[in-house]
Amino acid sequence: MPAKLAIFGGAPVRSGLLPYSRQSVGEDDIAAVNAVLRSDWLTTGPMVEEFERSFALFAGTKHAVAVGNGTAALHAAYCAAGIGPGDEVIVPAMTFAATANAAVFLGATPVFADCDPETLLIDPKSVEALVTKKTKAVVAMDYTGQPCDYDALRTIADGKKLTLIADACHALGGFLNDRPTGSLADLNAFSFHPVKPIATGEGGMVTTDDPEMAVRMRCFRNHGITTDHRQRQEQGSWFYEMQALGYNYRLSDIQCALGVSQLKKAPAWTKRRQELAKMYDMAFSATKGLRPLSVRSGVSHAYHLYVIQLNLDLLAADRNDIFRALRAENIGVNVHYIPVHLHPYYRKNFGTREGLCPVAEKAYTCILSLPVFAAMTDKDADDVIAAMEKVLSYFAA
Ligand SMILES: *Cc1c(COP(=O)(O)O)cnc(C)c1O
Numbered sequence: 001m002p003a004k005l006a007i008f009g010g011a012p013v014r015s016g017l018l019p020y021s022r023q024s025v026g027e028d029d030i031a032a033v034n035a036v037l038r039s040d041w042l043t044t045g046p047m048v049e050e051f052e053r054s055f056a057l058f059a060g061t062k063h064a065v066a067v068g069n070g071t072a073a074l075h076a077a078y079c080a081a082g083i084g085p086g087d088e089v090i091v092p093a094m095t096f097a098a099t100a101n102a103a104v105f106l107g108a109t110p111v112f113a114d115c116d117p118e119t120l121l122i123d124p125k126s127v128e129a130l131v132t133k134k135t136k137a138v139v140a141m142d143y144t145g146q147p148c149d150y151d152a153l154r155t156i157a158d159g160k161k162l163t164l165i166a167d168a169c170h171a172l173g174g175f176l177n178d179r180p181t182g183s184l185a186d187l188n189a190f191s192f193h194p195v196k197p198i199a200t201g202e203g204g205m206v207t208t209d210d211p212e213m214a215v216r217m218r219c220f221r222n223h224g225i226t227t228d229h230r231q232r233q234e235q236g237s238w239f240y241e242m243q244a245l246g247y248n249y250r251l252s253d254i255q256c257a258l259g260v261s262q263l264k265k266a267p268a269w270t271k272r273r274q275e276l277a278k279m280y281d282m283a284f285s286a287t288k289g290l291r292p293l294s295v296r297s298g299v300s301h302a303y304h305l306y307v308i309q310l311n312l313d314l315l316a317a318d319r320n321d322i323f324r325a326l327r328a329e330n331i332g333v334n335v336h337y338i339p340v341h342l343h344p345y346y347r348k349n350f351g352t353r354e355g356l357c358p359v360a361e362k363a364y365t366c367i368l369s370l371p372v373f374a375a376m377t378d379k380d381a382d383d384v385i386a387a388m389e390k391v392l393s394y395f396a397a
Contacts, residue, residue, distance in 0.1 A: 005394055007328035013387040014330035018380055021304070021373045023199035024269065025258075032261040036253045043252040044228040051256035052205075054263055055190075059182025061207040063214035066256060067221050070169045070191025072249040073204035074102035076220050077187035078137065080206075080213040081163040083108045087136035092122040093339040093357035094364075095141040099167045100340045108136065109350065112341040114357040118294040119143070120307070120367075123359070124152035131156070137163040142171035142181060144336075144369075145197075145273075145302030146295060150176060150184045163187065172197040173270030174302035181302065182207040192255075195373075197269065197304055198262035200255040221249035269374035273303040276372050276381050280306055283385040289314045289392040303372055305336055310366040317395040319366055325395070326368070329387040334369040 004010025036047055048066055056064035067073050083089055085107030091100045093112040100110035114126040122140050138157055140148040150164070157164040166185035168174075174181045182188045187210075190196075192203030208214055222228050224246030232240060251259075284292055290308045295301050310319055317325075319335075326333045339360040341352035354361060370384050 003390055005325055007325045012329045014383050017330045017332050018371050019332040020334040020369050020371045021195035023194040024375045029258055029261045032257040033254055036257040041253050043250055044230045045253040047253035047256040051259045054260055055205050058263060059207045060180050061183050062209045064205055064207045065214055065217040066251040067204045067249040068251055069202045070204040071098040073189035073206045074098055074167060075105050076217040077165055077189050077206045078102050078106055079220050080187060080216045081137045083136050088132060088134040089136060090127050090130050090138045092141050093341050093360040094120050094143060094337060095340060096337055097340050099139055099141055112357055114359045117359050119296060120293060120363055121148045124149055124156060128156050131160050135162055137165055139165045139167055141167040144307050145170045145174050145304040146299050147171060147174050147176040147181055147184055170304035171302045173266050175300035177298045192259060197302060198266050200259045203251050203255050203259060219243060220246045222246060223248060270302055272374045273372050276376055277303045277306050279381045305369045306372045307367055307369050312366055314397055315395045316397045322391060325391040326387055331384050331387045332371055335367060336369050339364055
């Protein structure tokens with residue numbers, strides 16, 4: 001007699017909710033933030049440069065520009081790529097809305113590419129078919145933390161003279177062969193939101209090897225003004241010039257100190273997420289009714305998310321039923337993502353609709369993200385596995 005599901009009044013697998021992700025903040029992080037609070041500079045100070053230096057080293061790039069959040073990182077990167085009104089930007093359908101929104105901020109049109117059905121990464125063949133005379137850039141998003149096929153994307157981008165941009169918000173800690181994420185595209189954007197691989201509360205970064213793009217982004221994050229407060233203080237000058245229209249997208253020293261401290265722990269955290277993913281892989285290899293996403297060869301996966309696809313043919317339930325049943329077991333499953341072109345904003349303003357990206361749309365009906373974060377214990381992962389098996393065996397067709 002199988003255990004009664006919590007959704008029908010049975011005992012849940014866990015007594016408290018296990019979230020799909022959360023930050024890890026230690027006493028060392030708190031001490032680093034405290035030290036900044038006692039210093040002269042709360043923003044535009046030396047911790048910003050230190051975070052940028054250590055991040056560029058981590059990503060293997062010449063430059064890293066800190067900004068207020070991951071969306072600002074995309075906005076700054078797209079601006080540095082020269083994207084503007086009338087341009088088209090090819091973006092994946094299977095991503096967070098900000099990947100497309102940042103093109104709209106600049107007056108450009110996002111054009112949605114479909115994904116590979118096994119990895120849900122942007123499909124280079126779909127990208128190639130969407131290039132027009134108006135295309136300015138291609139954006140790849142390293143969905144779940146697995147780097148996209150940058151070799152194929154690079155060939156397309158170079159052949160058509162397009163800028164290749166990575167939305168690497170999931171992928172800090174990942175590698176493609178021996179190349180770290182952050183070094184795989186012309187411009188690479190990261191987020192330090194608390195659910196992401198490292199946290200600064202809010203925070204973002206763009207990496208690049210191009211010195212001119214780095215200068216443009218430093219200006220863009222500071223109102224379009226060429227010098228910041230500290231540079232003027234050091235020069236003993238009050239004079240500044242606004243060269244372009246910019247924003248206040250600065251990241252404070254308080255946040256950068258947290259970032260420096262967190263980044264030191266990133267390699268160990270990536271390793272832990274990979275261990276948890278391995279536990280899931282092993283447990284689910286024999287589970288009917290679901291399959292984990294495939295991992296491409298040559299990839300070291302950062303596992304920001306662990307996504308499975310339900311085999312709905314083998315289940316007498318849909319994804320939402322399984323989602324609700326797992327939540328009742330106190331497993332904080334989630335869904336990443338509603339394909340961006342299906343959001344009402346894009347339907348209304350860009351005429352997008354069902355059928356535009358059939359692979360992403362089909363995947364959306366059967367995906368679930370399972371909890372994975374550095375502080376998770378083996379017991380937590382065992383609970384996820386037990387709940388998944390409990391729920392899927394109940395709903396087996
Ligand atoms: C989190 C995320 C963003 C936005 O980052 P914020 O820091 O929340 O602005 C953009 N793209 C992807 C793929 C993300 O996961």
